[in-house]
């Protein structure tokens with residue numbers, strides 16, 4: 001099943017199913033981003049809008065992109081504000097956003113579906129203003145090495161989505177190649193003890 005179709009099917013349960021990855025991303029994203037100021041935010045793959053609500057509180061203008069109509073519908077039901085603009089678009093194509101728009105670009109739990117990181121980082125560079133920040137929160141590659149993939153269940157049938165593994169060095173290489181420097185790298189765990197494999201990895205890059 002194509003990723004767009006999969007998220008259209010997943011949408012009806014996305015907000016309500018048990019999903020440790022979704023919940024940890026929500027918590028850590030707020031913790032990490034609270035130290036930064038931003039006016040204009042571009043959110044890539046906003047899904048059902050769980051993080052769009054946070055950006056809407058903190059920013060003057062938010063553009064949130066996704067290619068799943070059903071996920072976007074959920075987001076629009078949650079958020080009906082003049083300064084938040086939802087756009088249906090495929091991140092693999094040209095993004096409908098003017099160049100140098102964003103102080104902050106955020107992409108949460110999306111990059112495992114994007115094969116070509118370099119192409120995405122190129123567009124990030126163009127859409128960021130000078131010294132703009134690029135925040136990534138993603139399933140940790142260590143989790144991928146042991147078989148974790150985005151999946152959902154409908155009528156007792158498990159659907160596993162198409163995913164691509166990006167090693168930590170792949171993120172760093174794509175950033176270096178596109179004039180983005182690493183400002184922060186964090187890992188987050190299910191347990192405070194850190195005895196498990198980390199669930200998520202978070203990067204903050206800055207345009208130079």
Ligand SMILES: C[S@@+](CC[C@H](N)C(=O)[O-])C[C@H]1O[C@@H](n2cnc3c(N)ncnc32)[C@H](O)[C@@H]1O
Pocket residue numbers: 003004007022025044045046047048049050051065066067068071089090091092107108109110113114150
């Ligand atoms: C796991 S959800 C994450 C949603 C949201 N960022 C969050 O953290 O809850 C992944 C989202 O990425 C979107 N997505 C995946 N590939 C995409 C692409 N090529 N273009 C646009 N959206 C995409 C899906 O439609 C889905 O809404």
